[in-house]
Amino acid sequence: MIEADxxxxxxxxxxxxxxxxxxxxxxxxxxxxxPNGAGKTTLLRVIAGLLRPDGGAISVGGHRYPEARQAAxxxxxxxxxxxxxxxxxxxxxxxxxxxxxxxxxxxRVLAWLERVGLLARAYDPVRTFxxxxxxxxxxxxxxxxxxxxxxxxxxFSGLDAAGGELLEGVLRGLGGERGLVLVTHDMAIAARHxxxxxxxxxxxxxxxxxxxxxHADLAARYAEVIS
Amino acid sequence: MIETGPGRSIAxxxxxxxxxxxxxxxxxxxxxxxxxxxxxxxxxxxxxVAIALTSxxxxxxxxxxxxxxxxxRDRRFDEVGVVSVGLGLLFSALTVLTGSIxxxxxxxxxxxxSDPRLVTYAIVVLLYxxxxxxxxxxxxxxxxxYSAIFAVVAFASVPLSFYAVRVAQSFIHPVVFTQSxxxxxxxxxxxxxxxxxxxxxxxxxxLKLELLQxxxxxxxxxxxxxxxxxxPL
Amino acid sequence: xxxxxxxxxxxxxxxxxxxLRTRQTAIAMILFAVVxxxxxxxxxxxxxxxxxxxxxxxxWATLALTAVLGVGRSxxxxxxxxxxxxxxxxPVSRSLLLAARAAxxxxxxxxxxxxxxxxxxVFFVQDPAATDFALIALVCVTANLGIAILGSLLAAMAVxxxxxxxxxxxxxxxxxLPVIIASAGATHAVLGxxxxxxxxxxxILFLLVYAVIFALVAYATYDYVFDD
Numbered sequence: 001m002i003e004a005d006x007x008x009x010x011x012x013x014x015x016x017x018x019x020x021x022x023x024x025x026x027x028x029x030x031x032x033x034x035p036n037g038a039g040k041t042t043l044l045r046v047i048a049g050l051l052r053p054d055g056g057a058i059s060v061g062g063h064r065y066p067e068a069r070q071a072a073x074x075x076x077x078x079x080x081x082x083x084x085x086x087x088x089x090x091x092x093x094x095x096x097x098x099x100x101x102x103x104x105x106x107x108r109v110l111a112w113l114e115r116v117g118l119l120a121r122a123y124d125p126v127r128t129f130x131x132x133x134x135x136x137x138x139x140x141x142x143x144x145x146x147x148x149x150x151x152x153x154x155x156f157s158g159l160d161a162a163g164g165e166l167l168e169g170v171l172r173g174l175g176g177e178r179g180l181v182l183v184t185h186d187m188a189i190a191a192r193h194x195x196x197x198x199x200x201x202x203x204x205x206x207x208x209x210x211x212x213x214x215h216a217d218l219a220a221r222y223a224e225v226i227s
Numbered sequence: 228m229i230e231t232g233p234g235r236s237i238a239x240x241x242x243x244x245x246x247x248x249x250x251x252x253x254x255x256x257x258x259x260x261x262x263x264x265x266x267x268x269x270x271x272x273x274x275x276v277a278i279a280l281t282s283x284x285x286x287x288x289x290x291x292x293x294x295x296x297x298x299x300r301d302r303r304f305d306e307v308g309v310v311s312v313g314l315g316l317l318f319s320a321l322t323v324l325t326g327s328i329x330x331x332x333x334x335x336x337x338x339x340x341s342d343p344r345l346v347t348y349a350i351v352v353l354l355y356x357x358x359x360x361x362x363x364x365x366x367x368x369x370x371x372x373y374s375a376i377f378a379v380v381a382f383a384s385v386p387l388s389f390y391a392v393r394v395a396q397s398f399i400h401p402v403v404f405t406q407s408x409x410x411x412x413x414x415x416x417x418x419x420x421x422x423x424x425x426x427x428x429x430x431x432x433x434l435k436l437e438l439l440q441x442x443x444x445x446x447x448x449x450x451x452x453x454x455x456x457x458x459p460l
Numbered sequence: 461x462x463x464x465x466x467x468x469x470x471x472x473x474x475x476x477x478x479x480l481r482t483r484q485t486a487i488a489m490i491l492f493a494v495v496x497x498x499x500x501x502x503x504x505x506x507x508x509x510x511x512x513x514x515x516x517x518x519x520w521a522t523l524a525l526t527a528v529l530g531v532g533r534s535x536x537x538x539x540x541x542x543x544x545x546x547x548x549x550x551p552v553s554r555s556l557l558l559a560a561r562a563a564x565x566x567x568x569x570x571x572x573x574x575x576x577x578x579x580x581x582v583f584f585v586q587d588p589a590a591t592d593f594a595l596i597a598l599v600c601v602t603a604n605l606g607i608a609i610l611g612s613l614l615a616a617m618a619v620x621x622x623x624x625x626x627x628x629x630x631x632x633x634x635x636x637l638p639v640i641i642a643s644a645g646a647t648h649a650v651l652g653x654x655x656x657x658x659x660x661x662x663x664i665l666f667l668l669v670y671a672v673i674f675a676l677v678a679y680a681t682y683d684y685v686f687d688d
Contacts, residue, residue, distance in 0.1 A: 073550060391641040
């Protein structure tokens, strides 16, 4: 689903990505771990089509960037640090907007609100929501268009107990045709969900581990290579 | 090591500029016949038109550089763009200045709102100063991108500004506009051409000089960075 | 409904809903326009007996300044609440984002014009004719096109800059000067005792050319505004 080769991206002459290559197949759940500034968020944003690399090539779902970026967008679901919802619109108005933008049936709006436990507050402005509720709405936004590739940047932070359970359920039920790239600094989460792990340091892959990875092994490898 | 190429090319252009400018100045002030109506001050017109046209050439260069930058994201196009706009702005300001002096000599007043060319250049100065304001409030890669976009917008505004003033004046003073300089004897025309070529040559020289300066600055910075990363202190 | 039309409608609906909920932009623009008109009157309207010849100019100088103010509200909720990524992640063409934003600006300008044009005739015009309003309405529509398109492009860039409230007028107003010249001219041509139709038509044509040129410029460059 993702073929990236030699990605380079600089910010004010400091390279956030320095020749990073990555392949992701359908069914893979890749965990990205690494210290701050290693390039994890930058990489995710490049894959999401929000950032253009200064060098290297990437294609997602068979669509080459940057020419075919727009074609790849319906396949991608991105959850970053911001929930990407309008505070002054209601929960359902927010989801209706995204349903229209992605061209999916508007019937899904209420279905997803129910799934994330916000149906009772569907017609309240998001400004009145608690942080956990906003994050749950963000989850609904993420999954509304049923993306095949999920890009999650520290998704468990800010989720309340209900939200955390929801997300766990989603991650467990992903299935063989979906792909997942999960940025996290919590190795327990990585161990629980990942089928592959990539450790990033200074914009390149410092190590890779295949197959489901045990927490202890992962922590050891991380300490050895990165710390 | 430092190539001799760029230095030599600039030396050639510089010499050409010096020769042409000398010829233009001598020709305009000593050889060309004096204008019966306006006297000596009219001679400034030789340079006024040349400077004005050169500034437009500079902005056209910035326009093209902007388009090319958007397509390739090559920093060198951004450099050409910003230097061209800077030179174009300088030449435009001089155009307004020389135009005002000439207006005082011809019509007795320092400013003439009904002259579409003078007014257009005043607007042009504002537009391209805005270009620099935009640049100074954006950082990084976006600076090049937004400068390129605005160079395109500004260049499109120039003919629109000119025609707006012209059309308005044609309704306010429905008198046929005399294009001075269109029917002039060859003895005058030749010095127009010489000073035009001299100004264009000056533009090219200054452009190359400034680009070389920037390139060496960049090379120096890159060297510094490389040294620092090899031997961190 | 095609996807593009659905997206366009959704974006407009979003802006309308946000405006209704927060009620900030339209009212502020109208108040600003009224005060600006008074400023012009106190500045030079006092000096003449018949302000009719000044009316077109006062109207369009006011509307140009109001446009700069209004356009500066573009993308403010997206910026303040960090929602812009949501729009950019979706498979929406950047040109459509621009078109939707321009449509919003166009609508805001119309709302302001519906209030200010009658006010200008009340304040400054001695014998307004009914046909004048229809003709001025056409001026408004054609001028709004260029204002909306160019304004949206520049405002989108201004989102990512420092000192954007100061920068946008500096970027926008010099490029708007031809619109002021032409719109004021067209308005002036019909507000007098007799309607000078050739003059009016000339200016309207100019406004259309202006809109077309900037539509082309915006279409060619809008992709690059958000393409980090």
